[in-house]
Amino acid sequence: MAQILADRRDIDFVLHEQLKVESLSGHERFADFSRKSIDLIINEARNLAVKEILPTQVDGDRVGARFEGGKVRVPESFHKAWKALRAGDWLAMTEDPEWGGQGMPRVVATAASDYLMGANFAFMMHGGLTHGAGKLIETFGTDTQKRLYLKKLFTGEWAGTMLLTEPEAGSDVGALTTTATPNPDGTYTITGNKIFISGGEHDLTPNIIHPVLARIEGAPAGTAGISLFVVPKIRVNDDGSLGEPNDVVCTGIEEKMGIHGNATCSIALGGKGGCRGTLLGEANKGMRAMFMMMNDARLMVGNQGLSCASPSYLYAVNYARTRHQGRHLLKMMDKSAPAVPIIQHPDVRRMLMLMKVYVEGFRSLFYYLAHNSDRIAVSDDADEKLRIQGIIDFLIPIAKGYVTERCFDVCSLGVQVYGGYGYIREYPMEQLLRDCRITAIYEGTNGIQAMDLLGRKLGQNQGRPVMDLFEEMRGTLAAARDVERAAPMAEALEPALIRLEEVARHMGTTALYGDLLTASAHAHPFMEVCGDVVVGWQLLWRAKVAAEALAAGAKEKDAAFYEGQIRSAQFFNAVLLPVALGRMDAILSGCAIAVEMPEDAFGAK
Amino acid sequence: MAQILADRRDIDFVLHEQLKVESLSGHERFADFSRKSIDLIINEARNLAVKEILPTQVDGDRVGARFEGGKVRVPESFHKAWKALRAGDWLAMTEDPEWGGQGMPRVVATAASDYLMGANFAFMMHGGLTHGAGKLIETFGTDTQKRLYLKKLFTGEWAGTMLLTEPEAGSDVGALTTTATPNPDGTYTITGNKIFISGGEHDLTPNIIHPVLARIEGAPAGTAGISLFVVPKIRVNDDGSLGEPNDVVCTGIEEKMGIHGNATCSIALGGKGGCRGTLLGEANKGMRAMFMMMNDARLMVGNQGLSCASPSYLYAVNYARTRHQGRHLLKMMDKSAPAVPIIQHPDVRRMLMLMKVYVEGFRSLFYYLAHNSDRIAVSDDADEKLRIQGIIDFLIPIAKGYVTERCFDVCSLGVQVYGGYGYIREYPMEQLLRDCRITAIYEGTNGIQAMDLLGRKLGQNQGRPVMDLFEEMRGTLAAARDVERAAPMAEALEPALIRLEEVARHMGTTALYGDLLTASAHAHPFMEVCGDVVVGWQLLWRAKVAAEALAAGAKEKDAAFYEGQIRSAQFFNAVLLPVALGRMDAILSGCAIAVEMPEDAFGAK
Known part of the structure; x- marks a missing residue:
């Protein structure tokens, strides 16, 4: 198989x-x-x-x-x-x-x-x-x-969720209105309505534990007054056995474009006044706790994007190797020439190359991020831990926002490689595309990710994390320069790195001292060009390792794989990097039109 | 409303x-x-x-x-x-x-x-x-x-279709195996199986007329042996009344990602030996006839893309004007600031601007193409007719291949503007995205369109059509230079036009005298940059007309609309044109990696 x-x-x-x-x-x-x-x-x-x-x-x-x-x-x-x-x-x-x-x-x-x-x-x-x-x-x-x-x-005996969103509090979590009233026994009575709760109700497990964001009566408005509670679907007795239902009611699920297997629930908390929860962490510090969880959740969502793109690529390659259609381009005039597998058609190869570089670049990125966490876990060097954590934090919005969009593109290319068959249910491609689409939306839309990158991560710790990341990239460039077949690729990538440093300075300065609105209108493209260079960096790293392995005399069955690594980096540098450089030019133009556009000028009402 | x-x-x-x-x-x-x-x-x-x-x-x-x-x-x-x-x-x-x-x-x-x-x-x-x-x-x-x-x-008393595709003959129509055997009465007995037939069977009308591509027994292999037949679902008596069923059987319909309202049928012709048709046009000239029809069909598919993108844009603008979420960016620190309509957030404006420029640019393109046909219809000047038809022919693959991909992007942005609501069925956005996805596939995948542009249209008549198109564009630039507010936009667009001429020469030369495979691996990006410049041209034309109207003293209610036209062109030039120029650089790199990549190097088996 x-x-x-x-x-x-x-x-x-x-x-x-x-x-x-x-x-x-x-x-x-x-x-x-x-x-x-x-x-x-x-x-x-x-x-x-x-x-x-x-x-x-x-x-x-x-x-x-x-x-x-x-x-x-x-x-x-x-x-x-x-x-x-x-x-x-x-x-x-x-x-x-x-x-x-x-x-x-x-x-x-x-x-x-x-x-x-x-x-x-x-x-x-x-x-x-x-x-x-x-x-x-x-x-x-x-x-x-x-x-x-x-x-x-x-151990999965019970399941868990995460109850943040309300009808009027989506991207703006601070607007939530669910309330928590303290009871004499130290518990809280929770009342409110949550929506878009993934896995909010199901029959996989006998109980579901809901961390819930709510506002304790009298707490400040906005995010500073939000607390976190543990609210079980079924109350739990002190010996761990199940007690009475907890007035946590699923009032409906959404019909969605995809991920139909995971119910997106509306949940009424305490509709009958009987929903009790316990405070998790300190009062009014709920957002801080959620942010910790959100970092992991955002990485998971980026990974979900890859988990659509990776199968889409493999299905497409397998299909292209076996589906015969059309003569070879150089034999178009020879009516007796046989149909060839479509992987021989240049445009199909172009699509497969695009899919390959993103899937592999992203795999490296996620493993690199996870490995960084492991390095922190085993390190005794506090400065080093801080340095690595800074890099992780900077990369998270990219690993969510940029990755999910390119993965959606990859899934769309996968559909395209299949042609008409890509659009029908009999084949897996259209589901991967539909499922993938949510990843750009939940856990903070990609617009939120872009603003997180610009407004929070770029300036964090006086810009140390982004400088540390550039330093890591330069390390890879230097190492690649010492490897014969990788050196030209390092040369090709370097101007983009230098240019990105300029773009980052420009964005930081504009956001802080110039025009925050205009900078924000370029936040998304800024996230994209950061992502582009990150992919180029990971592909160079891969190519350098592959070139070394080839130079050391790789086994025959490995040689094709390593060659593929080198070609991927070359393809990226020649075909995708110029587009990224163009986008950097666009950012540096500082165009303020999106911001200045009169609202009426958007047209029809 | x-x-x-x-x-x-x-x-x-x-x-x-x-x-x-x-x-x-x-x-x-x-x-x-x-x-x-x-x-x-x-x-x-x-x-x-x-x-x-x-x-x-x-x-x-x-x-x-x-x-x-x-x-x-x-x-x-x-x-x-x-x-x-x-x-x-x-x-x-x-x-x-x-x-x-x-x-x-x-x-x-x-x-x-x-x-x-x-x-x-x-x-x-x-x-x-x-x-x-x-x-x-x-x-x-x-x-x-x-x-x-x-x-x-x-008059729609009966409906019609178009029966081309077979399981082993999709993009390669010439591989079809449906046969036509002449009968003594001048009719033909048709036998074969067709798939992916849009509207191939339905109960909207009492009869359905199928133009069918088939090969007359003994005809040459490939496209040179294909003839076109008229095959009614129900036979038609000489007085126009309905006769017996014609052994045209729908054997099933596809489950699809979208356009569920239009059945995509498998059709068995003559399974019981009783399917009769009459030759339409000359024997073995079926492909020529289909090509004529295909030009219209491809334009229609491009229009379908716009017919998803245009509503998606208007829904998104309306939603952004009414959905309140989050404080204004400049009041983020003021906890008591009210939630604002999301159209006030820069990233939402960025998305709306992108949607607007494509929707309006494409509207102009399609109307321009249609108007060109009308100009041919009323012209007596044979050279002028030829000139205009050449421009139309050159633009058709762009109006299908480029437009449908950007329209899919627009629909995806529309989903994004809605956030979580964009992903659920209650709102129209996700259906528009699903429906739109087919347009890049049928009537010739966009890869086929790109090859049509490179292999057929670019070299047509010694490259006259593309030169005539550039001439039209230069005419618009010259006219815009005479209008004060439009002149800087003409300046901004001109380098892209000059660069595209260089790219077109490079592509034509590479395809003809150099390396056809490598040129073909850049055919799709070539189609994209042609499309980009076409959009820029149409937006400049619009902006010039708007600037003139403003200079002449527009009514207040029109002024916002005209301002919108000017901003759209400025936005395109500052934000999208640099990306197009980057893509042109990538094409000019002549990167052959996609072609040279060893098949094994694509990875997993």
């Missing part, structure tokens, strides 16, 4: 040749994670993904989550897959074994997720949200909260 | 200020089409679109065309809308009244279609295909064929 979710050779390349993650096992914390055990984990994740999760993909889309009498039923196959996920402890791979985790390095978990999420990210969201809810409780919870909820979440 | 399909002010602007189409009424053929009668036609089209066709949009998507026992049933509302279309003679607006047409200039019909197709292009495809089938019979049919079919098609 052809590989259809993620390219194992590529996963191993990033883990062991680009990042050399095995060196983590030199530290006590990750001592168990030798190359051999990493291989086993990835093997198991792949098996689980293909055998148990992939069958939920079509079910999730066609049967979907169904709302019946206040309850949501997931497709039958989801139950089996959830059981398998739990059996293998896949829900909290990176967490403390004491609470049901596997203590895995993040980078290994990310590689495993390449398969698990690639098989059906809408299903895996249940796992991701459950893990996220657990993480909040682990970080901010009291001992009692941990005892009651944590292990049950990390 | 807000305008939601097309901006009437903009339609009138293009018709009467940019193109001054009323001058057509100076010619006998179009004498009836004064400004007043044009206004009436557009009014009626708008009423029909909003009242009768728009209600079919959601029905078409949710109920969809249904396949039951070999028959296809369209949603109930389609019948009512079809009746209204017929009642107003909207099916063959530009055709000879003798055969049921209205004799309208194409440009007026195109403006009417802006509304009709904007209301539901999947429904309107029935009309377009019916018109197209009629046009083939009008052009190539015998007197008998015309007598039997033509008026019934042009």
Whole structure:
């Protein structure tokens, strides 16, 4: 069977040749994670993904989550897959074994997720949200909260969610109106209506634990008055057993463009006055807690984009290799020439190259980010930890905002490679495109990500993180210059790096001292050009490693793979980098038209 | 009620200020089409679109065309809308009244279609295909064929289709295997299987007329042996009445990503040996006939793209004006500042500007193309006719291939402006995106369009058409230079025009004398940069007209509209043109990687 979710050779390349993650096992914390055990984990994740999760993909889309009498039923196959996920402890791979985790390095978990999420990210969201809810409780919870909820979440006995959005509080979380009234016993009575709650109700697990953002009566307006609560669907007795229902009612689910397998719920809290929760962390510090969780969630959403793009690419390559259509271009005049596989047509190759460079560049980016977290975890050097965390923080809006848009483009190219067959349900391409589209929207629209990059991350710590990132890139450039076949690629990328530094200075200065509105109108393109250069950097890094391997005499079966790495970087530099440079010119133009445009001039009313 | 399909002010602007189409009424053929009668036609089209066709949009998507026992049933509302279309003679607006047409200039019909197709292009495809089938019979049919079919098609009593694709003959039409065996009575017995037949079966009309591509027994292989036949679903007696069924069987319909209202059928011809057709035009000249029809069909598909993008833009502008979310960016620190309509957020404005420039640029392009056809129709100057037709032919692959991709982008931006609401069915945005996606695929994938532009159109008549197009553009630049506020925009666009001429020479030379494969790997970006400059040109033309109107003292209610035209051109030049120039650099790099990439280097198997 052809590989259809993620390219194992590529996963191993990033883990062991680009990042050399095995060196983590030199530290006590990750001592168990030798190359051999990493291989086993990835093997198991792949098996689980293909055998148990992939069958939920079509079910999730066609049967979907169904709302019946206040309850949501997931497709039958989801139950089996959830059981398998739990059996293998896949829900909290990176967490403390004491609470049901596997203590895995993040980078290994990310590689495993390449398969698990690639098989059906809408299903895996249940796992991701459950893990996220657990993480909040682990970080901010009291001992009692941990005892009651944590292990049950990390082991998937119960599921978790995240209740932020309200009808009038979407991108503007601070506008929420759900209220929490203190009770004499220390609990709070919660009242409000939440919408767009992914996995807010389902029958996968007997209980669902909702972290809820609400405002304690009398708290300040805006985000400064928001607190976080733990609100179980079913109340939990002190011995951990299930008690009475908690007046948490799913009032409906949305009909969506995709991810039908994951119910998007409207939730009424305390409609009958009987919804009780406990404060999680400090009063009025709820947003801070959510932000911590949001960073992980945003990375997860970026990964979801890749988990659509990676299968889309592999399906497209497989299809292009086997679908015969049309004569070879150089034999167009020879009526007797046979039809060739469409991978021989230049325009199909152009599309496949575009898909390849993004999928591989993004895989490297996500593994690099996860590996950075692991490096922090094993480091004793406080400055180094800060430096790496700064780079991670700077890259998060890019890994969410930029990545999801390019992944949507990749999925659209995948549809195009299939031609008419790409548009019909019989093939997987159109679902990947529909599912992927949400990733640019939730967990903060990509416009929010762009503003986060410009308004928060770029100026963080006097601009240290972006300078540190440039320094990392220059390190890769310098290393590539020492490798014969990689040196010209380093030369090609360098002007873009220099130009991006100029763009970053321009954006920072304009936002701070010039015209914040105009800078903001270029925030999204700024995020895009940062992303472009990040991809170019990762591809150069890959090409340098590949060139070294080829120079050292690679085995024949590896040589094609390495050649592919070199060609990808060359293609990116020749075909995509000039477009990025053009976009940088556009940013530097400082065009204020979008801001100055009279509102009436947008036309029809 | 807000305008939601097309901006009437903009339609009138293009018709009467940019193109001054009323001058057509100076010619006998179009004498009836004064400004007043044009206004009436557009009014009626708008009423029909909003009242009768728009209600079919959601029905078409949710109920969809249904396949039951070999028959296809369209949603109930389609019948009512079809009746209204017929009642107003909207099916063959530009055709000879003798055969049921209205004799309208194409440009007026195109403006009417802006509304009709904007209301539901999947429904309107029935009309377009019916018109197209009629046009083939009008052009190539015998007197008998015309007598039997033509008026019934042009008046929508019966419907028409177009049967090209087979399972192994998609982009490569020449590979088709449907055969035609001559009978003693002059008819042919047709045998074969067709797929992806839009509107191939339905219950809108009592008969469906299928133009069918097939190969007469013994005819040459490839496209040179293909003939065209008229194959009715129900045989037609010589008096025009319906006879026996003709062994044309719908064997199933596709489940698709969108355009659910239009059944995509598999059709078995002559499964029981009883399918008869008559030759349409000359034997073995079927492809030539189809190409004629294809030009119109490709324009129609480009228009379909716009008919998704235009509503998407108007919905997004209306939503952005009324949806309050978040404080004004300059009042972010003031917790008591009110939420503002999201149109005040710079990133939302950026998205709306992008949507606006494409929608308006494309509207101008399509009206310009249609008007060009009208100018040919009223001209006596053979050279001028040739010149204009050359420009039309050159622009068709761009108006299909480039336009549909940018329209998909526009629809995706529309979803993004709506945020989470964009992804759910309750709002129209996600359907527009799904429906739009087909336009890049059918009637020749956009890869085919790009190859048509490079391989056929660019070199046509020693490159005369592309030079004539550049000449038209230079004319607009020169005219704009004489208008104070437009002159700087002409200056800004000129370098792109000069650069595009260089790119066109490079592409033509590479394709002819250098490396056809490498040139082909850049055919799609070449199509894109041609499209970019075409949009820039149309926007400049608009801005010049608007600047003149403002200088002459426009009424207050018009001034905002004209300002919008000027800002659009400025925005395009500052923000999008640099990206296009970057893409031109990429083309000129002549990068051959996509072609030279070893097949194995694409990775996983």
